[in-house]
Amino acid sequence: MASQNETNSRGMSATLLNLEHCTIRFGGLTAVSDLNVRIGENELVGLIGPNGAGKTTVFNLVTGVYEPTEGRIQFSGEDIVGEAPFEITKRGIARTFQNIRLFPSLSVYDNVRAAFRLHIKHGVVQAMWRGGGFVAEEQGIEGQVMEMLDIFKLGKFRDVPAKSLPYGDQRRLEIVRALATRPKLLLLDEPAAGMNPTEKVDLMKLIRFIEEKYRISVLLVEHDMQVVMGICRRIIVLDHGVQIAEGTPEQVRANPKVIEAYLGQ
Amino acid sequence: MNPAQPTSKEMGAAQSTAVVAKRPRGSNLVARWPKTLLLAALVASFVLWWFSNHINPYYADILIKIGINIILAVSLNLINGYTGQFSLGHAGFMSVGAYTSAAVTMFVAPSLIGATPSTALTVACFVLALYVGGLVAAVAGILVGAPSLRLKGDYLAIVTLGFGEIIRVIFRNIPKLGGALGLNGIPPYTNLFWVFGTAAICTYVVLALVHSTYGRGFIAVQDDEVAAEAMGINTTRYKIVAFVIGAFFAGIAGGLYGHYTLSIDPKGFDFMRSIEIVVMVILGGMGNTTGVIFAAILLTLLPEWLRTFEQYRMILYSFLLVVLMLTRPQGLFAWRRKTKPILAA
Incomplete structure (x- = not known):
């Protein structure tokens, strides 16, 4: 590109x-x-x-x-x-922070997922209605998030709250999260x-x-x-x-x- | 899935995966079959109403109060619990909905549907009144939310508290709405079906919203606003959405309340009412809808159980609250938010 x-x-x-x-x-x-x-x-x-x-x-x-x-x-x-x-x-433009700023109570998976906000089509109404388009989009996002987590060797921590990751992994997760904004x-x-x-x-x-x-x-x-x-x-x-x-x-x-x-x- | 031989590294990963709790967050029953559960809850509330003649009126009264408190607590939980914006104005939004919907059924409806309307028309009018009440409360939510959401924590709490008090004073000074005496003669439309049906819809809306990629933004805003903004999340917009949806359901709860007690006065929506709802959210565990529902039930029942202690009732109630907060500061039902160990010792 x-x-x-x-x-x-x-x-x-x-x-x-x-x-x-x-x-x-x-x-x-x-x-x-x-x-x-x-x-x-x-x-x-x-x-x-x-x-x-x-x-x-x-x-x-x-x-x-x-x-x-x-x-x-x-x-x-x-x-x-x-x-x-x-x-x-x-x-x-995406960034990481000097003193790590993850979303501590969200899981590793959800930290990356939250950064997909810019690239989703659904909003309040679709999230409530849960139609076919919404489900398909969510599944697509799940696939992309897991792919990124696996590339950066964070896949096994998928459901762990971000705050309880080891320090080095937190740094890596922050980079992955920034990359998720494309x-x-x-x-x-x-x-x-x-x-x-x-x-x-x-x-x-x-x-x-x-x-x-x-x-x-x-x-x-x-x-x-x-x-x-x-x-x-x-x-x-x-x-x-x-x-x-x-x-x-x-x-x-x-x-x-x-x-x-x-x-x- | 991977056809290749697992390397020792992958084995290690698999082992530590076993230590990590298996259940993906949000893949519980509610997230998997949200619409089915909503339908089941609606049917259940219909059945409850169908048999309401067989329920002791005292219990029916408590059930209605429980249902209204669930709506209030679950909707406030979206603002306070998930989005982390400490609002003390929920009773204010409730009063806006109560007065508006009462005004619709008392002053507007008779001219629309005549003096002796059919049941279907009455029901339609009631639903319309509830919605109008909710929508006006939602507009109030925008009016309060938009300017004050630049504030954080304590400051936001004070502004929302001020809003609640202003609304109360305004209603007290509108003669058409009964002034300080309150509005009497509201038609008795609220029943168990409407209350629990709304509670089910409210719970569904909040859960469906939060369990989506869009909705993770609410929790992101609570966790770290600066980081959320840096990840492309419009934090102001999220806060306003939370306020609007929360206020909408508070307004509907107010409408249900008004058409149940048949008389509303500004005193019923004071600061203490807001605090009551906030306590339910905190006790249930901020951002834990199941916990908040249980807390709403518990805190509605508790004063009733304590009736045997007569004049000591409210002292005991407060005392129990203190004990609960000391022993379960993370919320009564905070199993899921617990930090899971990652590595084996």
Whole structure:
């Protein structure tokens, strides 16, 4: 799907997300300042920076939780500033959260099913009437949910409340749930937080797998250098809300500004 | 299903599946044959009404009260239990329905169907009155819901409480509706069939709604609004739908109540009435319809059982409530919401 317009004359993929001169201020604090980010189709981009650099704020800007004070945000060529989070999700941006936010009392199955809301035809009336169309649609959804759960090795937890899953599985379930909204762009907010080295390796494989299987773009916010350097072909570095570097992992690693931001002078 | 040889990993998965409770959530009787059960319940309430002459009037009176409380509690459970919006205005919606439907049968119906109508016409008029009452209550639900659903928790509770009180004051100051004295001479149309039939429909509607992909959104809103919004769920819309459906059935319950007691006054729909319904929902277990139905039955019967204690009755009632809440804080009938162990020790 994305591969059709994969390349243009400059050898880069078509623009999916475009942030132009985005600034957001909270009172006197400028959390993100004049940020320009461009993400192409089927691209895996890393967004890194020290604590408080404004990485999660960027996510909240893109997903409509905050509105930028200045600047504009375009997705697939259309302005999305001012839209509600659910409308932005409808356009094809899905996210996970830094501190996992599953639906704790719903089962693993229902967590993913709830994310099918955007793609169902039935509403209140059909759910009450329970006609043939409704039953067929529900069965179709069940098949799709179980397929996704099985791909991500969560099928055996189908009826377990999400809150009682082990930590690593909760992270994975959150990614599956985001994928169930059928996004074009997946935003992952510190997916490796709290994971041990083995889990991190699994996570890297998982992210690569998602990128290849679903042919979507991924924007990854991460603290863990091993993970970011391992999978991203392009990395953007933020410090104090300002972009200080951008490039391949090697370029970023060698950039004196980045070293200074992380280690101090 | 898989023809391939099971690997050791798959065996492990199969074993832990055995530990995980087998029963898929929502695949219970109600979810599998909802329409059949609804029909059975309607037939049962018809039979109950058919034999109502053989029922001791005292018991029949309690049965009617139980039925009305079931409608109120189950519909409030959609708002408070499933969607997690703490509303204290249910008696307010009930009063809107009670007054509206009473006004229809008393002031509008005679001019429509004449002074001595046939039974069929009377019944049709009563059903119409109930629906009008429910619809007006639903509109009240939108009016209260739309602006106040931006509020959360305690704040929403206070706004809905304020709504209930305002409605009460309004009815007290409309002379045509009897003012503080109340409205008397409502025709006695309510019987066991109407009450339990409505209770069955109300329960069916709430369960059918919640047991659908669309309806999982209600629980998602309760669990985590931010995450729900990020998954493409329009949380405001869901809350309003919950309020509208809840208020609609509260309005119908009010209509049934009015045509049973034959006289309604604003005091009967005060804050305490709302609390009574909220207690049924909490005691039954938020978002557990079966539990809420049992709690509605129990809390209607309890004051009757305690009649032998005469003046100590309400003290004992309150005391029992405290004991119940201390011993079963998750709700009397919360078997299903219990966290199941995943891994064998």
